[in-house]
Structure formats: structure tokens, C-alpha cells
Amino acid sequence: EIVLTQSPATLSLSPGERATLSCRASQSVSSYLAWYQQKPGQAPRLLIYDASNRATGIPARFSGSGSGTDFTLTISSLEPEDFAVYYCHQRSNWMYTFGQGTRLEIK
């Protein structure tokens, strides 16, 4: 099983600041990595797929990068609605796993 480790566990920032979230895979997943945003009481929403492609309707301030084992989600300038939990997710060899999540909170 491929383990995804996200860092930091919690990130405290202010609106307008830049957020950088990391996800490291225990072995290469090529570009088969996605990022999801989850707000309290809601289902996860797909933000980024195949490491760097924005899903439909996702604002341009969200961007993803990386390949192999190291990936980054960047939010260029935080809006109030961006404070949430973010999960990375990989699909490899018909087995899917998620990271433990990064909580992005208002400072």
C-alpha cells in the first residue's frame, strides 16, 4: 500500500497570504495524484487532478505541482472560503489511498 504523508498537519495563515501544502508518497505514483478540499459537514471537492490540472470550476489561485513522490498544492492568495481541510489522494495499481489531511486555519 502506498502511504501518503501530508505536511504540515495544520497551517495557520491570514487571508491574502500564500499557502503551500505538501504531500509525499512512500513510493512513486508518477502523476497519479489529486487534491481535495473538504469543509465541515461537506463531501470532499476535487481541486487538482493528475498532479497539476485544475478541476472544472476551480479558481486559478489553486495550483498543483510535482511528480513521483513529492507534490505541492499552492494557493496563491488565500480567500476566506479557502480555510478548510485538504487531502491528497493517489490511484495506483487499482489501490487508492488518501493522505491524513492538512487543516488550513485562519491566523
Added chain:
Amino acid sequence: QLQLQESGPGLVKPSETLSLTCTVSGASISSTSYYWGWIRQPPGKGLEWIGSIYYSGSTYYNPSLKSRVTISVDTSKNQFSLELSSVTAADTAVYYCARRDWQLVPWFDPWGQGTLVTVSS
């Protein structure tokens, strides 16, 4: 617009079988482009993929749950279902169903709103 809705008992007794159904609207569950999946989230914790199914009935499961999981599809009702046997308190979670469009964007999107299942006597 594709929508998914989970349904089933919110309370299940230990050692019994958890049964949930996901009803799909706005798309055909028989489409050759889609896989359908179940994911769960214990309260306050992260996400765990349970398993996925194709309209033909082909399935693949999380190895950690495989011995207790059955996912099936009913194309006549545009639904797919989850059964998890021999449940314990550790199976208490919000259970989500989701679509995976393997041809265009092969990731879970969209998701249902989720349904909380509590395992307790």
C-alpha cells in the same frame, strides 16, 4: 447534472452487516465511461477508500476490508450498493459514494453528501 445520494440505516449493531445504497441521477450507471466507488470517513478522521465497481459488476476492493466487503450494482434502478459484514465500532463513519470517470478525469468526482453510520448496540 450528476448527483449521487446515499441511503440506508444510520445505526447498525456490532457483528451485523452494514448495507447502503447509492442512487445515481443525471447519468446512467451503465455508462462504459464510469466506475463507481465507496469511501468512508470516521468522525474527525481522514478518508479511506472501500472499493469500486463497474457497471458490468467487476469490482476491486481495499485489501484491508476485502474479506468483509461486497459492492454490487443494479442497473435497472441506477443504483449501486455496499455491504460490510461483521461490523465493529471502528466501522462507525460517514460513508460516501462517488463516481470516477476513467476516460476524462479518472478521479472521484462528484461525491454524494455522505451518510453517517454508527455501530452500536
